[in-house]
Amino acid sequence: MIDSETKDLNNEIETLREDCLRPTRRWSTITILWVTFLVLVAGWGLGVYIYQLRHGLGVTAMRNYVSWGLYISTFVFFIGISHSGTLVSAILRITKQEWRRPITRSAELLTFVSLLFGGIMPIIDLGRPDRILNLVVHGRIQSPLIWDVICIMTYFTGSTVFLFLPMIPDLALCRDRLTDTKSLFGKFKKWLYTTLAMGWHGSSEQWHMLEKCMKIMTIIIIPIAVSVHTVVSYIFAMTLRAGWDSTVFGPYFVAGALYSGSAGVILGMAAFRKLYHLEKYITPRHFNLMGQIVLALTLIYAYLNLNEYWIPAYKMATTEGALLGDLFWGPYSKVFWVLQFGTVLLPIFVMSLPVGRKILPLSITCIIIVIGAWVKRYIIVVPTLLHPFMPIQEVPADWATYFPNWVEWSVTMACLAGIFLVITLFSKLFPMMAVWEVAEGIELDRDKKNAFELRKKREDGLLKNEGVATSKI
C-alpha cells in the first residue's frame, strides 16, 4: 500500500515537473510575434532616447516649472510595482503560508524586472547621463537622491539573490532534463543552466545551505523593501513644496506601492496560469487569498489617502489650497475623482465580496488598480510643480502647462515593453513556478494526510482500548 502511494506521489511530482518545463521547450508563433512586437516597441524607444540624448531634454514637454514629468512619475510607479513581489513572497515565507508555493517565483520576478526598469527611469530623466559617475565621485550622503541610489541598488541586489536562490534546484532540473542540445540555442541553454545551477546535485548539505541562505535573505529583504519606497517618497517629501511637504509621505508611498504591486502579482499569476496551463497549481483559492491581501492593502492605502488629502483640505492653506482646488474642482478634478472612486473605493467594494475575488473579476480589478496607481503618481508629481510659491507670470505658454509628448511616451512605453520582454524571455528559459517548492508542498500535504490517518487510527485504537479498560472496571 505504501508502495502504491509513493508511486502516486512520484507520478504527481513528475507531472508537475513536466508541466513547469514545458513552456521552456517550445516557442509558439504567438510567442514569437509577441516578442517581435516588444522588441520593436523597445527599439523605437531606444532610438527616441538617442534623439533625446543628442538634442537634450528640451525635446520632451518638460520645462522650467514642470521639471519632473512622466519619467519621474513612471519611476515611482515601477518602483512601486517592484515593491510587492519580493515583500509578499518574503512575508508569506516567514509566516509559513503553504499556499505561497506556486506564486513566489512570478512575484519575485516581477520585483526584479520592474526594479531594473524603475532604476533606469531617473537615468533617462538626467540632463547629463554622461556624468552619472559623479554620483560616486562626488556623492553627498545628505541628498535624498543618493539615498534612492543606495536603497534601490541594495534592494535590486537583494531581490536578485532572492529570486535566484530558490531557482538553483530548478536550474539543475532544467540542466538535467534539457532535451535539445544540438541547436545553437540548445547549446546556449545548456551552458546557461550549467553555469547558473552552480553544480547543484541535491545533496543534503546543499539543501541545508540553501535553506539557511533563504532564511537569512527572507529576513533581511523585508526592511530593505520598506526602505526603498520610503526614500522614493523622500525625494518629494524633503522639499517645501505644497502637496509634497507631508509627514505621511513615507508610509503613504509604501502603502501605495504594496497595493499596486500586489495587484501586479495577481495579474502575473493570472497570465501565467492561463498561458502556461498551470490551472492545476495556481487555483481559485490562491486568487481568493491574494485578493484578501490586496483588499487589506487597499484599505490601508485608502486610509492614508484620506489623511493625505483631508487634513490639508480642512485648512486650505494658500498654495496648498490652490493645489487642492485644482485637484478637487479644477483641471485635474476629473482624473482625481476617478482615481479616488474608481481605483480605490470600487476595488474595496468588489474585493470585499467573495465573488469579486474570483479569477476574472479580481484580474479586472487589479488591472484598474495598476493603471490607477500609475496615473496617481502623475497626479502627485505634476500638479504640485504647477503650484510654486511664486506666481507663474509672463512666461512662455509651454512653461505653465504640461502633458507628456511623443518623446516621453515612446521612451516610457519602451521601458514597459522592456519589462514584458524580460518576463517573457525569462518564462521561456526558466520554470515559472518553483518546482521543488511546489513538490515539497505536495509531499508535505501527503505527509499531513498520512499523519492524519495515522492519528485517526491511533485515536480509534485508543478509544477501543479505553472501552476495554472501562468495561473491565
Place this chain on the structure above:
Amino acid sequence: MFENEKNSRLKFLKLSLVLGGTVAAGSLGFKRLLTKEEALKDAPICGGAYGANTMVFTTDGKVYKADPSKLHEVKMPPVSNDEARKGIPGKKFVMVIDLAKCDGCKKCTEACQAMHYTESEREWIKVFKMKGSKDTAPYYFPKPCFHCDNPPCTKVCPVNATFKRQDGIVLIDNERCIGCRSCMVACPYSTRFFNWSHPEQTPEVANAVYSPEQSYPRRMGTVEKCDFCPDMLRQGKMPACVTGCPMDVIYMGDQNEDAVTNGSGVTVKLSQLLEDNAAYRHLEELGTDPRVYYLPPKNRKYPTPSLNEKSGEGIEKKIKMDDMKM
C-alpha cells in the same frame, strides 16, 4: 553629443594659450575681456613675434609658438574653480530691495541678461506683479535668487554641484551638475532654470573658460540661476541689476561691514536701513533664511501697477490654469 564642452576644455588645455599680455594684465587686477588685439600687442613682451608665428605663454608657464590667426581669444575666469567654491574671504553678501521705489521697468532684468548672455525668457531676476489679496495694494516685486542661508536647493544636490559659500553666495558648478533637477523642485522660489537644449551662445561666450562665478558658458543638461555677480563683487563692483536699476531700488553690500550700496553709489548702514523701514524677507515662514531683504512698498514713488492684463490678473498664488496659458 557633449563635444562643446570637451572642445572648450581641450582648447583650454592645449590651445587656450593665455597670451603673454594676459599675465601682465592679470597682475593688474585683470579684466577678463581681453581682446585679441590687445593680447597680441602685448605678446612681444615675452619673446616677440617670430615670422608668421607668435610666442605665447601657457598657464603652466611654458612658451609656445603659434600662428596668431589660429589663436582663439579665451575669456579667463577671475579665479580657479576651487577658489570659486570657497568664496570671497571675510565677506557676507546681502541684498536689500526697496519695493517703495520699484516701478517695474525691468531694467534690472535686462542688465542681468546682458551681463550673463541670458536668453530673454530666462529672468534670473524677475519682476513680479504682486497683490496679496483682493483688497490689498498691488506692487512690483523684483526677485533674484535669495542665496538662502538654509538653502533647500543645495541640501538635495546629490553631487555637490550646487553649493553654499562662506561669503553667503549659492552657486552652481555646471561642469559637475548631472542635471537631475532636484534643486529646481526643492527651491521654493522658482529661481532655477534648466538648459533643456543646446544653449545658443556666440562663439566668444561658448569658448570662454568656465567658472561658477560667471555662470557661462552654458551647458546643455545643467541648471543655472542668479549668482549675485560674484565676479563683479570680487573686483569691488556692483552686480548688474544694482547698477542697471534707474530707481536705485537694489542695494548690495557686506553684512560684516553693515553697509549696503545702491546703483548711484550711495552707501547706507544696513542695520539702520532694515530698522527704519521695517524690512522683511519673503516667505520667512519657510525657514530658508534668505539673504535678500525687502523694504515694504509704503509711500510708493511710482504709479500703482495695473493688474488688468490677463497674465497679471491672477492675484498672487491664485492664478488659474487658463490664465497662465495666455
